[in-house]
Amino acid sequence: MSDQFLAEIRMFGFGFAPHGWALCNGQIMPIQQNTALFSLLGTTFGGNGTSNFGLPNLMGNIPLHVGRNQPGPGLGVYDLGQMGGSTTVTILDAEMAMHSHSPMVTTTPGTVTASANNQPARAYTGNLQGNTQGLVYANVASPVTQLPAQTMTAVGGNQPHNNIMPTLFLNYCIALQGAFPARN
Secondary structure, eight states, X not given: OOOOBTTOEEEESSSSOOTTEEESBOOEEETTTOHHHHHXXXXXXXXXXXXXXXXOBOTTOOOOOOBOSOOOTTOOOBOTTOOOOOSEEOOOGXXXXXXXXXXXXXXXXXXXXXXXXXXXXXXXXEEETTEEEEXXXXXXXXXXXXXXXXXXXXXXXXXXXXXXXXXXXXXXXXESSSBOOOOO
């Protein structure tokens, strides 16, 4: 393995932190035994800054590069150590695309008797999104009436759903020993 910088973070495909490394699980470290590491991290990831400091917690978190100067279109500005995101999300009505569930019907009696296979409308030969045949519903002349709200029932349980992208879980470790990184 190549020499690492102090505080460098790497991913490992095995289930432990190698000698001189620690898992990035947010543990609190004593400053007195880790002064060089503390000089790089400070209290960015926790701790009281007088006797201890925290290591980054990447358990269940995805690292994202910090950005301050010129974020791209639609991107936020992120500070070092800032946490964000959520593992579950409940979609609110205000977040849904504008749409309607108001069925419209006519009060004019129908003139077509339902067939044995109960097709909603006759087959139409034409181009319906690349198909050569499909079912169509004809526009109905007025008068049309909006059905009462109880005709359409509410759906959904207002429960959060998983918000985690496809992921492979590995161990992130931080170097407790190594070359002190020089600034440019």
